[in-house]
Amino acid sequence: MSDINPVGPDYARAEEPVRDDAAVLEIENLTLKFGGLTALDDVSFDINEGEILGLIGPNGAGKTTCFNAITGVYRPTSGAIRFNGRSLAGMRKHQITKLGIARTFQNIRLFPTMTALENVLVGADAQHKTGMLSALFRLPRHRREEQEGHDKAMELLRFMGLGKRADELAANLSYGNQRRLEIARAMATGPKLICLDEPAAGFNPAEKVELMNLIRKVRDRGYTVLLIEHDMKLVMGVTDRIVVLEFGRKIAEGTPAEIRDNPAVIAAYLGVDEEDAS
Numbered sequence: 001m002s003d004i005n006p007v008g009p010d011y012a013r014a015e016e017p018v019r020d021d022a023a024v025l026e027i028e029n030l031t032l033k034f035g036g037l038t039a040l041d042d043v044s045f046d047i048n049e050g051e052i053l054g055l056i057g058p059n060g061a062g063k064t065t066c067f068n069a070i071t072g073v074y075r076p077t078s079g080a081i082r083f084n085g086r087s088l089a090g091m092r093k094h095q096i097t098k099l100g101i102a103r104t105f106q107n108i109r110l111f112p113t114m115t116a117l118e119n120v121l122v123g124a125d126a127q128h129k130t131g132m133l134s135a136l137f138r139l140p141r142h143r144r145e146e147q148e149g150h151d152k153a154m155e156l157l158r159f160m161g162l163g164k165r166a167d168e169l170a171a172n173l174s175y176g177n178q179r180r181l182e183i184a185r186a187m188a189t190g191p192k193l194i195c196l197d198e199p200a201a202g203f204n205p206a207e208k209v210e211l212m213n214l215i216r217k218v219r220d221r222g223y224t225v226l227l228i229e230h231d232m233k234l235v236m237g238v239t240d241r242i243v244v245l246e247f248g249r250k251i252a253e254g255t256p257a258e259i260r261d262n263p264a265v266i267a268a269y270l271g272v273d274e275e276d277a278s
């Protein structure tokens with residue numbers, strides 16, 4: 001993807017000094033172009049530690065592109081993204097995962113022929129410290145790490161209500177359980193920030209309520225959460241703050257109550273002029 005979006009000259013440099021007074025994630029004047037199409041246009045917002053921040057907007061507003069920029073799939077055309085005060089410029093996906101940002105996808109991306117447990121262990125692998133030789137000779141340190149990884153993966157599966165499904169193939173899990181497994185796998189990478197891309201897609205109302213409680217539990221475990229979600233009831237019910245995008249631009253930011261009454265947001269969703277919506 002880097003050839004589509006080469007790092008622009010004004011994109012902040014990775015060697016920029018690390019600041020310690022920063023929000024968990026800072027998005028600053030982020031612009032991302034696909035050829036002639038500006039998918040993100042000068043977008044800025046912060047995510048604070050322990051916060052559940054909702055990123056909403058009509059179809060094509062740029063939400064997933066924003067996730068892709070944060071997680072190193074796309075390189076911004078200009079602007080900066082900082083995680084714990086450190087610029088992510090030029091970093092690859094796995095480096096960003098290792099730094100502490102995990103994500104789930106709009107379309108479930110599990111390994112279908114692996115068990116639920118194995119899927120979570122793949123996530124945990126991102127954290128392993130022992131090298132290839134240690135793994136090859138099964139040195140004690142490696143074995144210990146393997147056992148710890150297994151215990152942690154089981155604990156995460158239980159946390160997500162999947163403890164009894166550990167040995168089932170991912171492909172055989174119900175749709176709802178596959179979505180939960182995706183979150184467990186993301187958590188296994190040991191992130192500080194977890195980005196959920198439409199985790200409630202395809203859920204019925206009861207499952208959505210359950211998911212809302214689960215997202216709160218995830219936050220209560222110490223994770224910061226960035227959530228893309230179309231279901232307004234869920235977004236309004238679970239987030240602390242919301243950022244609204246439309247045609248790649250940030251049109252509003254505030255608490256759920258502020259966003260609910262914001263004329264620009266109402267207009268964006270109803271497809272009417274702002275004046276008519278107010």
Ligand SMILES: Nc1ncnc2c1ncn2[C@@H]1O[C@H](COP(=O)(O)OP(=O)(O)OP(=O)(O)O)[C@@H](O)[C@H]1O
Nearest residue numbers: 034037038039057058059060061062063064065066
């Ligand atoms: N790889 C790509 N190449 C070209 N255009 C792209 C690419 N990815 C996204 N876009 C375009 O960028 C714009 C923003 O898309 P994006 O998927 O980020 O929106 P979204 O807010 O996540 O939408 P949705 O709610 O439908 O998922 C759209 O016009 C989309 O067609």
